[in-house]
Amino acid sequence: MTRTPLEARIDQECPVQSGGTIPGTSEPAFSLRQPSDCPIPVMIAAPHAGRAYSPALLRAMRDPEYSAIRLEDRHVDRIALEIARQTGAGLLVAHAPRAMIDLNRASDDVDWEMIRGGQPANEKRTLANRRSRTGLGLVPRRLARHGEIWKEQISREELDARIEGVHRPYHQALAKALETVRDRWGAVLLIDLHSMPPLRPRHEGDRPPEIVIGDRFGASSDGLLVAGAFAYLARQEKAVAHNRPYAGGYVLDRHAAPARGIHAMQIELCRSAYLDRRLQEPSARMAGVVRLVAGLVRELGDTTAALGRTGSFSIAAE
Numbered sequence: 001m002t003r004t005p006l007e008a009r010i011d012q013e014c015p016v017q018s019g020g021t022i023p024g025t026s027e028p029a030f031s032l033r034q035p036s037d038c039p040i041p042v043m044i045a046a047p048h049a050g051r052a053y054s055p056a057l058l059r060a061m062r063d064p065e066y067s068a069i070r071l072e073d074r075h076v077d078r079i080a081l082e083i084a085r086q087t088g089a090g091l092l093v094a095h096a097p098r099a100m101i102d103l104n105r106a107s108d109d110v111d112w113e114m115i116r117g118g119q120p121a122n123e124k125r126t127l128a129n130r131r132s133r134t135g136l137g138l139v140p141r142r143l144a145r146h147g148e149i150w151k152e153q154i155s156r157e158e159l160d161a162r163i164e165g166v167h168r169p170y171h172q173a174l175a176k177a178l179e180t181v182r183d184r185w186g187a188v189l190l191i192d193l194h195s196m197p198p199l200r201p202r203h204e205g206d207r208p209p210e211i212v213i214g215d216r217f218g219a220s221s222d223g224l225l226v227a228g229a230f231a232y233l234a235r236q237e238k239a240v241a242h243n244r245p246y247a248g249g250y251v252l253d254r255h256a257a258p259a260r261g262i263h264a265m266q267i268e269l270c271r272s273a274y275l276d277r278r279l280q281e282p283s284a285r286m287a288g289v290v291r292l293v294a295g296l297v298r299e300l301g302d303t304t305a306a307l308g309r310t311g312s313f314s315i316a317a318e
Helices: 005-013 055-060 064-071 076-087 156-185 223-235 250-255 286-310
Strands: 017-019 030-033 042-046 090-094 188-196 211-214 240-242 262-270
Touching: 017 156, 030 156, 042 076, 042 156, 042 286, 076 090, 076 188, 076 286, 090 156, 156 188, 156 250, 156 262, 156 286, 188 250, 188 286, 211 223, 223 240, 223 262, 223 286, 250 262, 262 286
Parallel strands: 042 090, 042 188, 188 262, 211 240
Antiparallel strands: 017 030, 030 090, 211 262
8 A cells, every 4th residue: 555645754753662561472562653743633542452362361261262353342453553644643552452451441440250369358349340240341251142251260460460561551651642742732632442343223214323432421522522523424424423332431531631631532433334244354444444534533633733722731842
């Protein structure tokens, strides 16, 4: 594929930085691309795109092929990379698989029945444990219509290694990257990019949503950004939903701070829009999805830049 001058320059001037370590492998937990000249105030993150499975992790799964494909945001990292190349947005991609640790969950959202020895006496159950009780906490436990993912419990030492090797450094890197862009532009937008199984129509004759935009019901982003996203997607004649069934998770809760110029939204893309019929491998439609979302990123980047100019944060170059 021929690269545009912008894409070629970004590829040349944007070295990939790796961080963290996936337990049981020599693979980094994530990769970060951040152009030094920061041409657009947008960061894209793909926390559920990881496919670096350790041999031990695969052996511990009851049905690794089934569970892995359903837990992954399958090949959304390829979409994110092309969008970053076309727009100049920063990019953070997880390589650690969601089956090992879910980066969109709090580090204390643990189902202690999964951990050998159970819950330590000094650990208290909190509201953060609400997702673990559904089977999809920090370490996913079960899948609907499939049941338990794992053959046996894991040790506390293994859990701690996943948190220290993957979860903590990923979120530290994301926080630092967002602050860097915010300090340059006065505002930054995080797009937490995910994919979803095809949704069913709510009523007979309805078009099911192809895209779901989540902003924690207005808490994670300025309303101008969400309104701009809906206006752009309406012009592209896409069926879009807002916050239902996906409003965003821990990534938005932790990193969004609109009052400090850090805005965030979660975008879910229907897998049938860019994968084959088995929802496993990219189809020819992926290029169109890249163009669609790249156009959205450019428009939202312009709005974010305008918010930065009118906000209370000074651009670092001034």
